[in-house]
Amino acid sequence: MWVHHCSAPHVIIFVTRTAQGHNVDGTSMNRRNFLAIGSKILLPTALLPAPLLQAQIQHTRPLNPPNFPLGFSSGDVTADGAVIWSKTDQAALMKVEVSHTADFSKPQRFDGDSALAEQDYNAKTILYGLTSGQRWFYRIIFESLQQPGLLGISETGQFKTAPTTAVPIRFCWSGDTAGQGYGIDPAQGGMQTYRAMLQQQPDFMVHCGDLIYADGPILPKHPQSTVPWNNLIPAPYRSINQVAQQLADFRCRYYYNFLDPQVRAFHQHVAVYQQWDDHEVINNWYPGQQLTDERYQEKSVSLLAERARTALFQCNPIRLQPHDSRQIYRHFSYGPLLELFIIDKRSYRGPNSLNRQSSESAETDFLGPSQLEWLQLALKASTATWKIIASDMPIGLRVTNKDSEIAENMANGDGAPAGRELEFCRLLQFIQQQQIRNVHFITADVHYAASHYYQPERAVFKDFQPFWEFVSGPLHAGTFGPGKLDNTFGPEVRFVGIPPDMLQNSPPSAGYQFFGQMDIDPVSQVLTVSHRNRQGELLWQHQLQPEI
Numbered sequence: 108m109w110v111h112h113c114s115a116p117h118v119i120i121f122v123t124r125t126a127q128g129h130n131v132d133g134t135s136m137n138r139r140n141f142l143a144i145g146s147k148i149l150l151p152t153a154l155l156p157a158p159l160l161q162a163q164i165q166h167t168r169p170l171n172p173p174n175f176p177l178g179f180s181s182g183d184v185t186a187d188g189a190v191i192w193s194k195t196d197q198a199a200l201m202k203v204e205v206s207h208t209a210d211f212s213k214p215q216r217f218d219g220d221s222a223l224a225e226q227d228y229n230a231k232t233i234l235y236g237l238t239s240g241q242r243w244f245y246r247i248i249f250e251s252l253q254q255p256g257l258l259g260i261s262e263t264g265q266f267k268t269a270p271t272t273a274v275p276i277r278f279c280w281s282g283d284t285a286g287q288g289y290g291i292d293p294a295q296g297g298m299q300t301y302r303a304m305l306q307q308q309p310d311f312m313v314h315c316g317d318l319i320y321a322d323g324p325i326l327p328k329h330p331q332s333t334v335p336w337n338n339l340i341p342a343p344y345r346s347i348n349q350v351a352q353q354l355a356d357f358r359c360r361y362y363y364n365f366l367d368p369q370v371r372a373f374h375q376h377v378a379v380y381q382q383w384d385d386h387e388v389i390n391n392w393y394p395g396q397q398l399t400d401e402r403y404q405e406k407s408v409s410l411l412a413e414r415a416r417t418a419l420f421q422c423n424p425i426r427l428q429p430h431d432s433r434q435i436y437r438h439f440s441y442g443p444l445l446e447l448f449i450i451d452k453r454s455y456r457g458p459n460s461l462n463r464q465s466s467e468s469a470e471t472d473f474l475g476p477s478q479l480e481w482l483q484l485a486l487k488a489s490t491a492t493w494k495i496i497a498s499d500m501p502i503g504l505r506v507t508n509k510d511s512e513i514a515e516n517m518a519n520g521d522g523a524p525a526g527r528e529l530e531f532c533r534l535l536q537f538i539q540q541q542q543i544r545n546v547h548f549i550t551a552d553v554h555y556a557a558s559h560y561y562q563p564e565r566a567v568f569k570d571f572q573p574f575w576e577f578v579s580g581p582l583h584a585g586t587f588g589p590g591k592l593d594n595t596f597g598p599e600v601r602f603v604g605i606p607p608d609m610l611q612n613s614p615p616s617a618g619y620q621f622f623g624q625m626d627i628d629p630v631s632q633v634l635t636v637s638h639r640n641r642q643g644e645l646l647w648q649h650q651l652q653p654e655i
Contacts, residue, residue, distance in 0.1 A: 173199045173222075173249035173259030177365040180374035181266040182381060182424030184311060185439060186239040189266050189378060190424035191232045191247065194362070195222050195259065199249040201230040205237065209244045209263060222249065227358055229421045240270035240442070266378040267310050270442035273629040279304045280313040280497065280577075281622035282551025284364055286386065286584025287612055290325035290347070291339040291367045295616040298364075298583040301373040303643035304622050312377050313447065315551035315580070316384025316499035318423070319360035321351035321415060323386065329614070339366055350389075352405045357387075357418035381423045382449045383435060384499040384552055388415040391508055391515050393459050412453075436478055438485050444627045446491035448482060450474060452500050452516070462514035462526030473517055473527040474534075483537045486546065492632050492653050494543065495625070498550040502531065502576055503559060503598035504590040506552070516552075518593035524568050528595055535571035535596075544654040545634075546572075549623060551580035555588035556604030556621035556638045558647065566597025575651070577636055579623035585612035586619040602647040604638055615641065 179193035191203050201219035204211055219232025230249075237243060244265050251257040270276075281300070291297050304312060325347045327340060340347065344363045351357045364370050385392050388411055389400075396408035405411055416433060419425065428434040436451040455475025457468075464471050474482065486494055500506065506515040517527035524532050538546055557578040563569040576598070588605055592598050605619050613619050620641035627634050634651040 170197065170251055170254045170257055172257055173197055173251055175247070175249075175259065175261050177362055178371040178375060179247055179261055179264055180424050181245070181264060181378040183426035183437075183439070184266055184269055184378045184380075186269045186271050186442075187237050188233065188235040189237075189243075189268065190426050191219070191234060191245060191264075192229070192422070192424040193247050193249075193261065194227070194229045194422075195249045196228060198223055198228070198252040199230075199259070200252060201232055202248040202250065203232040203234065203245055204248065205234060205243050205245045207238075207241065207243065211244065211246065221252070226421050227355065229358075231424060233426070237268050239268050240272065240274055242267045262375070264375045269440065273443050273632075275629055276441060276445055276627040277307065277309045277624065278311045278313065279307060279309045279622050279624050280315055280549045280551070281579045281582045282315040282384070282499075283317040283386075283554055283581030283584040284314075284319065284370075285325065285360070286317060286320045286323055286554075286581060288323055288325055288329050289584055289615055290363070292616075293339060295614075298367045298369050299615070300582045300620045300622055300641045301367070301369040303639065303641060305369075305373045305376060306643050307624060307639075309377055309624070310441075312373075312379045313449070313497045313549065314379055314381050314582075315497055315549060316382050317386040317551065317580075317584070318381055318383060318419070319357075319364065320386045320584070321357055321360050322389040324348050324350065325363070341366070350400075350402045351415070352403060352411065354414045354417055357415050358422055361418065361422035379424070380439065380447065380449060380497070381419070381425055382451065382497060382499050383415075383419055383453060385453065385515075387419060388412045388453075391459060392453070393456050394454065395458065436481065438489075440489075440491065443490065444492045444629065444632060446489045446494050448485060448494065448496045450482060450496060450498055451478065452498065456527075459508070459513050459515060460526070461512055462517070462519040462528075464526045464529075467529045471526050471529055473530050479530060479534060483534065486538065486543050487541050489543075492545055493627060493634055494546045496546065496548045498548050500552050501550045501559075501578055501590075502548065503561065503593050503596055504553055504578070505593055506590065518595070521594045522567060524595055528568075531596075532568055532570070535568075539570060539572050544572075545651075547574050547651075548576040549625075550576060550578050553578060553588055553590050554581045554584060554586050555619065556580070556602070556623070556646070557589065557600060558602040558636070558638070558649065559592070559598040560601050562597045562599065564597070565594070565599060567595050569597075571596070575636075577623050577638075579621050579638065581615075581620055582622065583615050583620060585614065586617065587611055601649070602638065604640070604646055618642070621646075 173195040181189045183190045199222045203217045204214035206214045220230040222228040222230035247261040249259045346359045392408045398406045438448045457470040457472045500516040505518045559576040624637040632653045638647045
């Protein structure tokens, strides 16, 4: 017996030899034959070239099935389909099975994207050809690309396709998740507002921006807390303890929210329409802005915004627009009773300023010419009874930079329209001239709940039909407010969800977290608007009669 000690530790090759100096198969023994025979028995991995080493590892150590570390979600629902999103932990093909029943007895199968390392193994699948107004069950199957046939199968999710006939409709809206450093705190119950929304069993939800807080680090102990926090920050998500600058940082913020079991459960059962506001990038940002914030090595906000936009599309079930893959604004028909318009007040705005220009120009753009024209034409073409515009910022509430008069939205103080208000005047005039009825707004952004009624007789600018603006949020962030109203369009406060002496930046545990709800009756076509808190308690309700 020959004994050969290899350079790799703890590896010994035994080769049996006859007394005549031959191998057991009759061949003569020399170094070349010895190594050839030894390699068939065991070749030390330290001596293998990298590709062969990887192949041997894959062969000797089978991969685990593709995993679902963050769950999954559905969104951008239409009458015949939806978008399904998930993330896995290895290169894999995404497939989705859809069924009328939870037992998947006769599933429809759809091929989706490849989950690859370049997208951090995020993938989406477009569903189509489904029956309208139907609750659908779905499950995701990831097939490993490194080991075909190795499957990971998700738990069952569900969503409801939009109807094409008049049926009861219920949806929720809100905004502002994981803001002001308030992360997942199991000791305080986590993100409880998501559980309260799920208990209402909505057909869908609209998240009106601030899906994440890329500019707000989340630390194990909140800086303003007097007691230790226990934010859930596993090692893979530690980059949330600093501002997001690289694409991976922005993606990590979306991942972090899904670590909360209440967020995961909500997205598993309810389809969501997402829009963005400022904190998906940085507070109060605008295109072309240059940062002076010392926390940022990257000073170009436009570059940060493109990375943030990429993360937004990779990590959410948002349907890409065929003519512009960067476009966030879009609209959806929800049968004869409702059409939803999701706008984008970030991508096309001019620089933030005092916002008191006397005439329109690129500096006063808010929606921008193309988006404004799109919105006008879409509103005019809509045959739905109720036309709800989901706005990422309020209309008449003054939102300014801290300690300055620099305007963040369109409101710039009492008086005649100026600055960005001029663009909004044109929208309101168009709605009145075209006699487009039942147009109202939902929004978030300001971190408290309120209902505002805009009336020409109270306004400085009077050329418009009365309309409502319903404000909600935060879902899980610091609570602020109330804000100051601008009288240009005549808003009247009909409800505010916080006490006048509330501590500013109150934590979620204080209970001032909010979501709104809309219910439409298919017979009377009455729209009932509600405000609810973190516990799901009804705070205010109002019925709107349709104008025919």
